[in-house]
Amino acid sequence: MESSQTEQQQKAEVRISKALSVGENAAIASRKEVVKKGLDKLGIPCDVDKVPNIAVLASGGGSRAMIALYGTLVELKKYNLLDSVMYLGAVSGSTWCLSALYKDNDWAEKIEILEKQHCANIVHGQWEVKKATEAVLEATEDNCYSLTDFWSYFLVHKLLNQLDQTELSAHGESCENGRNPYPIYAAVDKESYLKHHEGTWFEFTPHEIGIPGLGAYIDTSHFGSVFENGQLVEKRKEKNICYLQGLWGSAVGSEEELLNNVTGALQNFLKRGRPEEPSLTDLEQEDQKFKSLLGGYQSVLDLKLSESLDGKGADEQFDHLESILEDSSQNSELVRQIRQTWSSADAETRKENYMRLCQAIDTYFGDFPDHTQQVFRTLLRKTFSCLLNWTWGTTHNFLYRCPGVEFPELTSKPIVSLIDAGLTINAGYPSVLFPERQVKLIISFDYSAGDPFLTIKNTVEYCKAYGIPFPRIDERDLQDIDNPSDCYIFRGENAPTVIHCPLFNNVNCPGKIAEYREQFSTFKMNYSEEEIDKLLTAAKTNVANVQQKILKEIERIVGSPSHEA
Structure with missing residues (x-):
């Protein structure tokens, strides 16, 4: 009884620590057993205590990113690569795919079936205007009502044909069973996203929501509740997935x-x-x-x-x-x-x-x-x-007057505004580069519009600013903006290896990159069955073409002296 009370008390406080949450540590421990078996299946035997942490990142890109991520995950499963993944990081449109999957405790095993169901729902599903009306009217009763509420319940809901009223904290079971990679979503502070400081990047997991740059977190179920001096002072209803989909993807x-x-x-x-x-x-x-x-x-x-x-x-x-x-x-x-x-x-x-x-x-x-x-x-x-x-993503600031955090840009404000992380780096690098996560290999599937290397360029600048190890990037490798290849591998000492895979490239759609980019623009809100099939084919072909390169990098990392050390 005493330990239970202590746990509840901790959940009602801001956790100031760079360590991973108890829930994430438990999920990672369970997942390591699955990853070990996955590596065995690939012919890469590895002791469980030496299993490398591999992260897959999915960039933003509206519905294009959401649909392409379904195809990517299906193909990773087909080549037995999905079971080797420890973390899945998504921003913007990719979060719409990922957050829909984690309602199912066994989604990684059933990804082919779920892809067909979810994509069919995008075309044939019906959005529920009555539920949307009720949700947005309820939201107006909150003093933190913003355009994110309206956007979530009337735009994202209609686009996905699904108003998901489940909660992110309920997805914990989907991670703790070890069957699925650990998901990380992101948003950024509206006031600082253009200049980016330690308090800009907010990450969301089923267990905690917080700011890795400051080492400050709250229990996921308390997001939107009122905190002051590091303590929960007023519990509010937990934000549902539909709202978060709008927050992450606007x-x-x-x-x-x-x-x-x-x-x-x-x-x-x-x-x-x-x-x-x-x-x-x-x-x-x-x-x-x-x-x-x-x-x-x-x-x-x-x-x-x-x-x-x-x-x-x-x-x-x-x-x-x-x-x-x-x-x-x-x-x-x-x-x-x-x-x-x-x-x-x-x-x-x-x-x-x-x-x-x-x-x-x-x-x-x-x-x-x-x-x-x-x-x-x-x-x-x-x-x-x-x-x-232009009010978006307003929420009660859990760092308001929080002791132990020397960051007045945030601690002085009772309210903060969070917006789509796609407006900054457009990939979840700040989360998977967090040292405590010990990620050795990052496989980045870039669904961006325009410059397919912008996420890499922005990450390089971010890592330079905060002294984070990242592979040295030769600018000459990032020149083919209008005609990229399907795979770029960047290695460096004391830094994770990065495999960067642009969605539309000169291998899966030779001579038609501009055509694909125009047809599947970020602004495109409605898709036909034929368009979804075409986009899925491009994403799946890309994985099929690079899967051997991914396999070789996993072999190299598992057998590398730096990993064994």
């Missing part, structure tokens, strides 16, 4: 692309009588007042969008706002004043003006008598406010 386009996606979904959500979806019966009696409120908010947002489009369309939106608020002399005057100074205003002034206009609209329309209308009004107000302030 970098599927430019700011303009995201604006269009979110606002389009919001308009469709509130539109009455859509032919392709059931009407929202709660809004069937909406009056002109509610429609005008929506129109006012939309015009303010369109002003922001017109700003990103070189000012086009601003006059039309100001005309609309004046017509909506024409019965209020005070508010009409405010619109005219802002309009007159619009072209000369700086970014900060415009931001203030967005909020002044929204406040004027909100005040003008007052309360709605119907409770349902009030609820949806709250959704409108909060979502449009988030759009204007």
Whole structure:
């Protein structure tokens, strides 16, 4: 009883340590037995205490990355390589595949079946608008509501045709049984991702969520709860997988692309009588007042969008706002004043003006008598406010005033904002290069758009900045941006070996790399069966072509003196 209470107390505290969590250590110990058998099957005998830690990394890339990762895992299984993998790291779109698999305790054994089921669901599944509505309305009750909530439940849910309400902490069993590699997901701090410091990279596992650069972690079930001085002060409901999929995977386009996606979904959500979806019966009696409120908010947002489009369309939106608020002399005057100074205003002034206009609209329309209308009004107000302030991934900061962490950039803030890690390195190198994980071989499957070596280049800079061992990279090996090969191997002393495999290359799609990149762009949100099959074939062919090279590197590492030492 006493040990159980101690364990519960530890879970309710911030853990300040560079050591791996108890749960991860247990999972790794179990997995080593499976990896040893996997190596035996490959003809590479190895004592269990000398089993090398091998990590597979899957880059971001929207739905392209998600689908390609299914094909990659199937083919790794086919060549008996998957059982040799200790860690699976995913960012951005790849997380959509990985997090869906870990609901099944035996997914690595059934990956071929699961690939077919999940890919069929992408095409033929039905998204559940009622569940999405309930989830996002519940989210608006939280003071940390952000665009991530709306994005998760209405965009990612619709894209995957699945609203996964299970929790990441429940995936622990899928790791502790040793049958599957240990998963690591990532997000980054919105305030620092461009400059990147020790507190930028956040990692998510079934056991803990934390910042490896600072050695600070909390129990996964407490993500989103309120911490202060290193202690849990208010337990909140654990974030579900659907929310996390949106948090991990929101970098599927430019700011303009995201604006269009979110606002389009919001308009469709509130539109009455859509032919392709059931009407929202709660809004069937909406009056002109509610429609005008929506129109006012939309015009303010369109002003922001017109700003990103070189000012086009601003006059039309100001005309609309004046017509909506024409019965209020005070508010009409405010619109005219802002309009007159619009072209000369700086970014900060415009931001203030967005909020002044929204406040004027909100005040003008007052309360709605119907409770349902009030609820949806709250959704409108909060979502449009988030759009204007570009608010993503807000959550309670578990490091707020945390003793033992000398990092005021984080410890001084009660709230932090987390976004897609694909905006930085776009591969989970910071997690698998963590010294305590002792990774000897990294197999990186790069599903990026554009430069297929950008993840390597960014990782080199990251490792230089923080003194992390990484193979020396010859820039001449990274020149074929538009015509890459299928496999690049980088070795170095006292550093893990890296095998880098671009998805579209001159071996699996010779002469058609540009065509494949265009057809499977990161912005592509919908896939046909034929397109999924074509993408899966490319990913599987890539593994088939490089599997012998991977096998030789495993043999070299198992037999290398540095490993035996």
